[in-house]
Amino acid sequence: MRLLIVEDEKRLALSLAKGLTAEGYAVDVVHDGLEGLHRASESPYDLLVLDIMLPGMNGYRVCSTLRAAGNDVPILMLTAKDGEYDEAEGLDTGADDYLTKPFSYVVLVARIKALLRRRGQGAGASPVHVLGELRVDTAARRVFLRDDEVALTAKEFAVLEQFVLRAGQVVSKGEILDHVWDFAYDGDLNIVEVYVSALRRKLGATLIRTVRGAGYRLETAR
């Protein structure tokens, strides 16, 4: 875990760096806003601790510039409580959390951990499956084909999900029926064909391959 501290009060910056290093983080420190922006743009940090009052470029601008460039590294802002700067403004510019000086070291560490955890969950906890040009986010129930979102109905999504979970394997119509339709359903297997047809129309014909007499197979990336 790499952290960047952008803070011009050198004593504070140093003591934070020391403590966070002891926690097991790799910590870099800069004392200037512009310098911080460069560092953050060029290296992949896991989190930024960003003061607002900075020489070179103030924290708000560093933050909004990073965001404008598409950088979504978690940012913890440090604000002085004397009111010249507003906490809300920090959040508006795209910071993820703020802390008002003076703060306790324990609280800072807790917030940092929380932000890192949040990031971790946001990416890891939501199982996103990528198969070539197809991206399926089961938590958000969204499907993307080459950056374009594809709108699927509930049943279509459920069928696709079965294929994704067993990508590359042959899945029979009966199995799809068992997993997607409820127990009581005793209709025709043709219903599966109908949905495969719909998926092919929306996602491209080559994605789901027919295995005659056995079922279908979702093509894995190649």
Place this chain on the structure above:
Amino acid sequence: MRLLIVEDEKRLALSLAKGLTAEGYAVDVVHDGLEGLHRASESPYDLLVLDIMLPGMNGYRVCSTLRAAGNDVPILMLTAKDGEYDEAEGLDTGADDYLTKPFSYVVLVARIKALLRRRGQGAGASPVHVLGELRVDTAARRVFLRDDEVALTAKEFAVLEQFVLRAGQVVSKGEILDHVWDFAYDGDLNIVEVYVSALRRKLGATLIRTVRGAGYRLETAR
């Protein structure tokens, strides 16, 4: 946020429930240890307030049984100070925090909030969530839309909070019901639709997107 209070002193339990409900939590109360264990095992509570001296099964055993079953719901234990039971033992059995009777209501609420924050509920320690033009301060229970504060009722806020905690993911009506309404409620899922409707009216129609057949999704800014 659903809380379960397990406390056999009925007057105390009732007054806590009343106060916490006013804070916007969905609160269930039981007066018996065994009953509490069952409830906690079967429903997804966000926090337990657990007395030690209880009929049926004492608080220690309730706590350790839950932990043994892999349930890691935050538990706040209430201990009498007369020494028959030991605070440390409570923590040993897997409680997250304890409070010695008599305690002030304010302290209790503070501890509860701290635990919920610490546990994060998937959201980290920051009480403020920013999603595009929406800013939700869960600690202060205030909501801002583009610098204007929006007045929400307790239930409206509770529903919104669920969405915010799982922003970008699909949340089903059932899940909302489970977390916002208490267990005594067994009404129609339609009630969720009514509240989503109210939120859309106050916060704009595009914020909460309907995912037909699955639930709703709070749009993340981007």
Place this chain on the structure above:
DNA sequence: TGTTCCCCATGCGCCTGTTGATCGTCGAGG
């Protein structure tokens, strides 16, 4: 007693699931 909030019920409109018919395709066997 008035106001606010919460829950329920109703009706409506649109989307979606399902069906059955028809058309296309594959492969085995003559």
Place this chain on the structure above:
DNA sequence: CCTCGACGATCAACAGGCGCATGGGGAACA
């Protein structure tokens, strides 16, 4: 190589379900 039968794909039409809006009744405050 051709034919035929079986399997699969697609389409259109219908009915029911799902989600939304709205208003009223009732409870809980002040």
